[in-house]
Amino acid sequence: MYVHFQTSLTRKFMRRPILPSILARAPGPAGSSSSPMAPRINLQPRRRRLLSLPAVCPCEGIAPEPLLASLVSLAADVASRRGASGDFPVLRRGARQAVRIAGLLLAFLEELTPTAAVPSSAGLALTELHVAMQKLRFLLTDCEHRGARLWLLVNAGLAASELRLALGSVAAAMDALPRSVVEGASVEAGELARLVSDQAWRAVVRPDAGDELAMRSVRSIMDQFRHGGPPEAEDAMRVLSRIGVGSWLECSEEIAFLDSELTARLDDARDGNSYSSDVVLINNLMAFMVYCRVVLFDRIDADQKADPVRPAAAWCPEWIRPETLQCPITLELMTDPVTVSTGQTYDRASITRWIKAGCRTCPVTGERLRTTDLVPNAALRGIIERMLLSNGVSLPDQSSSARHQNHGDVASPAVPSFSASAAAAAELAVAHVVAQFKRGSTEERRKATCEARRLSKHSLYYRARFVEANAVPWLLCLLATTDAAVQDNAVASLLNLSKHPGGRAALVEAGGIGLVVDVITVVGAKAETQQNAVAILFYLSSNAEYAEEIGRFPEAIPKLVELIRAGSTHRGRKNAMVSLYGLLQCPDNHAKAVDAGAVAVLASLLSGDHEEDLAGDTVSLLARIAEQPAGAQAVLACPGLVPRLVEFLAASASRSGKDHCVGLLVSLCRHGGDKVVALLGKMPGLMASLYSLVAEGSPLTIKKARALLNVIHRQYELSRPSSSPPAPVPAPDAGDRVIRAL
Incomplete structure (x- = not known):
C-alpha cells in the first residue's frame, strides 16, 4: 500500500503540466517571502478562500540553483511557524508535526546548498517539493489565522485532510530525488532525506480529542438554541477557550471573518454558481459568536481601537490627509476602494449603488463614465489595512459589489438560510441587550448600547428584532443620560432602527421626535451625536405626517438652518441639508424655513468656496424652497x-x-x-x-x-x-x- 501510494503520487506529478509563470531571478535572503519562487501576490481585492491552497509552479527549465535557494526560503518560513500565541488553535499536533518536518527539510536543503552542484535531473522533484511547501505554508497560515478559529474548528476534518495531502506530497517529492543528489552531498544529507520522507509518510494528522469535544459542544449548543433555551455558560466558554477566544474584541474578529465568508458565498450564488451549503452553517456560527460576545463578556476591551465604520480622522497618521481615505459619497472610511474611469476613487458599495441607480457620471467630477468597470485600488486598500491593523482592527474582505446590500442583510427574514437555531440565538442576544437598557449599571448600559449600535447597523434581521423587542422607548430614555458614550450609542442605535418602518413608527408613537430635536439643540452634545440625530429626522421625514409633526417643534427647522450655516464638518452640513429637504415636502414647513433665514444661508454657501457636491445640494435645496411662492420670492x-x-x-x-x-x-x-x-x-x-x-x-x-x-x-x-x-x-x-x- 505504501509503495502504491507513493508511485501514484509520483505519476500524478509527472503528468502535471509545468506553468512557465515565473522567471528565474537572484534568490532573496533566507526566510524572505520575496524569493524568486515565492507565489505571486494577487492585487485583486478578492482574497484566497480559507483552506484553498493555490500554488505557483516554477517555470519549465528553471535552473536548480535558484529553485533550491527558494526552497530554503520556503522551508525556513514554514519551520518558523509556531501558531498564534505560541500554539495553533486547532490541529495542534498535526501542525506541530508539519513544522518539525519543515525544520528537518531545511536542514537537508542547507546540506545541499554549499555543494551548488545539483543536477538538472533533480528539477522535477524540487519543483514538486516547492509546490508542496507552498501549500503547506498556506495551510499553516490558515491554521493560525486570527478571526477564523471557530470556522477552522468546524472544518478541522477538511484541514486535516489537506495537511495529510501536503505532507504526502513532500514525502513523494523527497523519494523522487535522484540518489546521486542525496548521497553525493554528505552522509548527514542522506540521513536527513530519509528522516524527512519517513516522518512525512508516518505523520498522524487528524483532529485532536479537544477539537472533537469542542465540535460536539458547538452542535449541542446549537441544538439548545433551536429548542429555545440558552446554553450553559460553561459549555460556551469551553468552546471559546479551546479556540483561544477570550475577549470581546476577539469575538468581534470571529464575527467579522464569518461575515466576510458569508458574503463571499452569497456573491457566488448571485454570480450563477450553486448556492453553498455552508451559508446556513456560517449563519449559525455567527449567531453563536454574537450571543457569546453579548452575554459572556461584561467589558468592551476595544474602546480605544479604531472602528472601520467611523471617520478616519480619529486615528489617521499625520502624513495622510483623512479625507483621502473617505468615500466622497458616504464620507465614511473606504473598506473596498475602487477607481472609476475618471480616476476618482470610491468605496465599492457606494459607487455600485450610484451606478445601479442609473447615474453614468462621476459623482465628483460630473464627467460621463466611459465604462462602468471598477478597478480595485490595491495601494489605497493596503494603506487603510495597515493603519487599521496598527490599531488592532482587521479590515474584513469586502470583495464584491454585492456588499452594497449591507453584508448583514443576509440575515433578513426573507433569507431561508437563517435557521431556527440562529434566529433563537439572535433573539436571546437582543433580549439580553434590552434587559441591560432597563436595569443595567452605567457600564452595562454603555456596553449594551454599543452592541445595539453594531448589530442594528449591519443587519436588517437584528434591526427587526430590536424593534420587536420594544427597544426604541428604552433607547429614547437613554438620550437624557449624562454619560456621553451611552447617549452617542443610543442616538446611533435609534438612527439604525429608524431605517426600519416599524422603528420609525415606534419612535413617533413613543413621543421621540421632541427628544431627538433636544439632542440636536442641546449645548455641549458631541458633533457626531448631533449629526446622527439630524439623520434620524431625515428618515422620519420620508413620511409626510412625521415631517409635519417635526415642523411643529419651533426649534427644529431653525436648528437645521444653523447647522447648515455653521456646521463643524462637511458631513454635518450635508446631513442637515438632506433632513431639511425632506421636511420641505410638507408645504407648511416652507414658510418656517424662509423665516429661519434658510435662503440667505444657502446663498452664502453658493457664493463661497465650497466643494462641488455641497454646491449641488445647496441648489437642490433652494429648488425645493422655491416650489412655494414665499420661497421663490425669498430667492428673488x-x-x-x-x-x-x-x-x-x-x-x-x-x-x-x-x-x-x-x-x-x-x-x-x-x-x-x-x-x-x-x-x-x-x-x-x-x-x-x-x-x-x-x-x-x-x-x-x-x-x-x-x-x-x-x-x-x-x-x-x-x-x-x-x-x-x-x-x-x-x-x-x-x-x-x-x-x-x-
Whole structure:
C-alpha cells in the first residue's frame, strides 16, 4: 500500500503540466517571502478562500540553483511557524508535526546548498517539493489565522485532510530525488532525506480529542438554541477557550471573518454558481459568536481601537490627509476602494449603488463614465489595512459589489438560510441587550448600547428584532443620560432602527421626535451625536405626517438652518441639508424655513468656496424652497443670488446639479411673473447653457430646459414692439442664432 501510494503520487506529478509563470531571478535572503519562487501576490481585492491552497509552479527549465535557494526560503518560513500565541488553535499536533518536518527539510536543503552542484535531473522533484511547501505554508497560515478559529474548528476534518495531502506530497517529492543528489552531498544529507520522507509518510494528522469535544459542544449548543433555551455558560466558554477566544474584541474578529465568508458565498450564488451549503452553517456560527460576545463578556476591551465604520480622522497618521481615505459619497472610511474611469476613487458599495441607480457620471467630477468597470485600488486598500491593523482592527474582505446590500442583510427574514437555531440565538442576544437598557449599571448600559449600535447597523434581521423587542422607548430614555458614550450609542442605535418602518413608527408613537430635536439643540452634545440625530429626522421625514409633526417643534427647522450655516464638518452640513429637504415636502414647513433665514444661508454657501457636491445640494435645496411662492420670492429678494445660479448652471459639472438649477429657474419664472422672465432673458450665458442642456442633458433636464427657453422666447416676442424688425434674444457670443425650443 505504501509503495502504491507513493508511485501514484509520483505519476500524478509527472503528468502535471509545468506553468512557465515565473522567471528565474537572484534568490532573496533566507526566510524572505520575496524569493524568486515565492507565489505571486494577487492585487485583486478578492482574497484566497480559507483552506484553498493555490500554488505557483516554477517555470519549465528553471535552473536548480535558484529553485533550491527558494526552497530554503520556503522551508525556513514554514519551520518558523509556531501558531498564534505560541500554539495553533486547532490541529495542534498535526501542525506541530508539519513544522518539525519543515525544520528537518531545511536542514537537508542547507546540506545541499554549499555543494551548488545539483543536477538538472533533480528539477522535477524540487519543483514538486516547492509546490508542496507552498501549500503547506498556506495551510499553516490558515491554521493560525486570527478571526477564523471557530470556522477552522468546524472544518478541522477538511484541514486535516489537506495537511495529510501536503505532507504526502513532500514525502513523494523527497523519494523522487535522484540518489546521486542525496548521497553525493554528505552522509548527514542522506540521513536527513530519509528522516524527512519517513516522518512525512508516518505523520498522524487528524483532529485532536479537544477539537472533537469542542465540535460536539458547538452542535449541542446549537441544538439548545433551536429548542429555545440558552446554553450553559460553561459549555460556551469551553468552546471559546479551546479556540483561544477570550475577549470581546476577539469575538468581534470571529464575527467579522464569518461575515466576510458569508458574503463571499452569497456573491457566488448571485454570480450563477450553486448556492453553498455552508451559508446556513456560517449563519449559525455567527449567531453563536454574537450571543457569546453579548452575554459572556461584561467589558468592551476595544474602546480605544479604531472602528472601520467611523471617520478616519480619529486615528489617521499625520502624513495622510483623512479625507483621502473617505468615500466622497458616504464620507465614511473606504473598506473596498475602487477607481472609476475618471480616476476618482470610491468605496465599492457606494459607487455600485450610484451606478445601479442609473447615474453614468462621476459623482465628483460630473464627467460621463466611459465604462462602468471598477478597478480595485490595491495601494489605497493596503494603506487603510495597515493603519487599521496598527490599531488592532482587521479590515474584513469586502470583495464584491454585492456588499452594497449591507453584508448583514443576509440575515433578513426573507433569507431561508437563517435557521431556527440562529434566529433563537439572535433573539436571546437582543433580549439580553434590552434587559441591560432597563436595569443595567452605567457600564452595562454603555456596553449594551454599543452592541445595539453594531448589530442594528449591519443587519436588517437584528434591526427587526430590536424593534420587536420594544427597544426604541428604552433607547429614547437613554438620550437624557449624562454619560456621553451611552447617549452617542443610543442616538446611533435609534438612527439604525429608524431605517426600519416599524422603528420609525415606534419612535413617533413613543413621543421621540421632541427628544431627538433636544439632542440636536442641546449645548455641549458631541458633533457626531448631533449629526446622527439630524439623520434620524431625515428618515422620519420620508413620511409626510412625521415631517409635519417635526415642523411643529419651533426649534427644529431653525436648528437645521444653523447647522447648515455653521456646521463643524462637511458631513454635518450635508446631513442637515438632506433632513431639511425632506421636511420641505410638507408645504407648511416652507414658510418656517424662509423665516429661519434658510435662503440667505444657502446663498452664502453658493457664493463661497465650497466643494462641488455641497454646491449641488445647496441648489437642490433652494429648488425645493422655491416650489412655494414665499420661497421663490425669498430667492428673488436675495441680492446676487439669481446671477450666481446662472453661473452655477454654466460652470457645474454635476448633471443632477444642473437639473435642480433649471428646475429652480422654472419655479422662479412661474412665481415671479414676466419681470423675472425678462430678467433671465438678459442674463449673460443663460441661453447658451440652456441650449447645451437641450442637446446633451438627461430627459428630465431637457424637458425643463425647453420649457424655460419657450417661456423666455414667448416673453421676448410679446415685449417686442410690432414695428420693430425681428431680432435675436441677447446671447453671450455674437453670431449665435436663437432657435425656438420644441
